[in-house]
Amino acid sequence: MNRVAICSSALEAVAGIADGATMLVSGFGSAGQPVELVEALLESGASELTVVSNNACGGDNGLAALIRDGRVRKVICSYPRQSDSWHFDTAYRARTIELELVPQGNLAERIRAAGAGIGAFFTPTGFGTPLAEGKESRVIGGRGYLLEYPLAGDVALVAAHRADELGNLVYRKTARNFGPIMAAAATTTIVQVDEIVPAGALKP
Amino acid sequence: MNTATGIDRDALARVVAADIPPGSFVNLGIGLPTRISNHLSRDSGVMLHTENGMLGMGPEAQDGQVDPDLVNAGKVPVTEQPGASYFHHADSFAMMRGGHLDICVLGAYQVSSGGDLANWHTGQPGDIPAVGGAMDLAIGARQTFVMMTLLTRDGRPKLVPECTYPLTGLACVSRVYTDLAVFLIEPGRVVVRDLFDIGFAELARLLDMPLVDGTREAAS
Numbered sequence: 001m002n003r004v005a006i007c008s009s010a011l012e013a014v015a016g017i018a019d020g021a022t023m024l025v026s027g028f029g030s031a032g033q034p035v036e037l038v039e040a041l042l043e044s045g046a047s048e049l050t051v052v053s054n055n056a057c058g059g060d061n062g063l064a065a066l067i068r069d070g071r072v073r074k075v076i077c078s079y080p081r082q083s084d085s086w087h088f089d090t091a092y093r094a095r096t097i098e099l100e101l102v103p104q105g106n107l108a109e110r111i112r113a114a115g116a117g118i119g120a121f122f123t124p125t126g127f128g129t130p131l132a133e134g135k136e137s138r139v140i141g142g143r144g145y146l147l148e149y150p151l152a153g154d155v156a157l158v159a160a161h162r163a164d165e166l167g168n169l170v171y172r173k174t175a176r177n178f179g180p181i182m183a184a185a186a187t188t189t190i191v192q193v194d195e196i197v198p199a200g201a202l203k204p
Numbered sequence: 205m206n207t208a209t210g211i212d213r214d215a216l217a218r219v220v221a222a223d224i225p226p227g228s229f230v231n232l233g234i235g236l237p238t239r240i241s242n243h244l245s246r247d248s249g250v251m252l253h254t255e256n257g258m259l260g261m262g263p264e265a266q267d268g269q270v271d272p273d274l275v276n277a278g279k280v281p282v283t284e285q286p287g288a289s290y291f292h293h294a295d296s297f298a299m300m301r302g303g304h305l306d307i308c309v310l311g312a313y314q315v316s317s318g319g320d321l322a323n324w325h326t327g328q329p330g331d332i333p334a335v336g337g338a339m340d341l342a343i344g345a346r347q348t349f350v351m352m353t354l355l356t357r358d359g360r361p362k363l364v365p366e367c368t369y370p371l372t373g374l375a376c377v378s379r380v381y382t383d384l385a386v387f388l389i390e391p392g393r394v395v396v397r398d399l400f401d402i403g404f405a406e407l408a409r410l411l412d413m414p415l416v417d418g419t420r421e422a423a424s
Contacts, residue, residue: 028270105297124301125340161273171290176292
């Protein structure tokens, strides 16, 4: 069986995403956000999704559209509020969406930990703040730390620049952001790219 | 009641820029601190870090330079300096937490006399909280500077004995740059280093904390 499937459409790529799935979505604002894959979910019909992404997203496209259509049960992110995050704001105020707010570095490290086989880790970020509530803490070497757990996905949706037929990826500039760590932290990783090249065409 | 006008935002950005040693690795927060980059000389060798995965960030992109894959932490299109590098988010925040950044400059709602920082949430009901990288930056960089107006629009001090807004980090701020004065947060005391268009006694009347006069005038 091929470990990498090359799909002819975004809809085919996301067809296996089930209701209730936890979905890691790359991107920092629109840079590196797999907009076409996310929007294919509007058509596939998946709902009750938990979305892990840096932003809850602004405007009317991508994640914002998914939230507008009531497909997202919970968002785990660092920065939901933007000047144009009206769909998230509406859902949040109507209490139809749950928010887990995670400092950006803890979000990244929790995703990294999931892909790296780490059981949990102590981080100084958030110690002594309201986001420490309910978390185990410890003083190590005179400094306060919080215990944080890995954050894995059933599926990761990632945008990259180029892929080869084996699934090796090349990213461009700051569109890299969460892509590599999310790709490693999910059971299935679905990637949209500008171009697919034969194995051997990318520099190793 | 304060009647001093102090200095404007660009003059303040110049004061902060002059305090950044050549060759430093620096993260400038969204908003007011972004202006500091306009006042760093090109030959200072200061390397700007942006938490969305770049070291060696250049100025904001002008027409024709805009690349949607190259943005700063405020999602504004930027450019690269020669020698720039890119990395994923976990590495970017490891740079912060690991103490590899010399200085970060952040905005604030409040700073306490002990260096606690509040800059992520007003705590008002109905406000949607958003933390971004603020907590990681505050405790990660070797030195955290705050750049803010000293008073709120309705005249209340933002440098306070204890923060009343939700905290971003504990005892993490070492300097506070404001339109009226520069404060050094030292163990057990707050030292006024510079005064802008205001006298020490007048400044002390605005703030509910003991201050040490560390200005050159006081030393001479």
